[in-house]
Amino acid sequence: MGRREKARRSPACAGAESSGVAAHDRGWARDVRDAVTAGEDWLASRWLLRERRVRTDLLVSVRCLEGVSQRLLLRDAFGARVAIDPDVLVNNPGLWHRFEVGARKAVADGLLLCGQTAVRRLSARVDRETALAVFKASGLE
Template identity: 50%
Template sequence: MRCSDDRWARAGDRHWRGDARLAAGCAALFGTMSVLVDWDAGSLTPPRVVLWLGMSAALFAVLLPPRVTAGTGWLAVRGPWRRRVVRTDALTTVRRYDGVSAHLVLCDAHGHRLELDPRVLAANPLIWHELDAGVRRSLRRGTLLQGADVLDRLGRSIDDETARAVLRASGLS
């Protein structure tokens, strides 16, 4: 069974559409303003229009966030150029890199590797649940050799933040 065949149990990033719309809006605004300023200056030519549209498309590609989806036993990250999938029930290593751009690197027993922002997991409980369930299966099977502690710390952090959000929403904090 391929990962993309699991259509019934799919969890996706619930904020991705809004982020994609924001990226499209920024790119459209940049393109529109560039063409209008160039037109007002009297220097707008067809090649310059193509240049501004190309730069707007490049800006959109840079601003578009990767789309994260998960299902039973798999996690996928689709960027503008390619899609990466790992089997969460056959993970071998998990690493977390902190810094300006924190990210997790997941590797499975089939040689697949992907990177994702841990904030996506914190903002999407269904994706986190699918990853956590897959990690538990990897631990039971003995394939996860490195990084179980990283996911354990991340899970506690997500649980703590969720509890704080519930307390804030209920007015108890």
């Protein structure tokens, strides 16, 4: 018990206790958002120490996970899974284009059986956000 008392009184912990803020504040998580990259027929998400990659041309499942933070769960024919924030695709046209081209290939090949509706909804959202951005830029808001 003596060591815990010393640790509580140490200068490093004193600031956290007096301010009422936990030492492991999650404020940093906003800066380390999903690092999503895409190439021809693949999409990867790096979060903290792990990178996961799926083949977009071999997608078999796209699911929209509801909750506190909305996530898009992608699964390919090899069993690889990636969960990303849909806002990343909405706000980045290059990533959206790469994802959409791969997803269209998967639909054309008959692989994407579970999730075509989720892709259509996301596509409509991207189109809506793009139209709003064009209207704002042109002053027609």
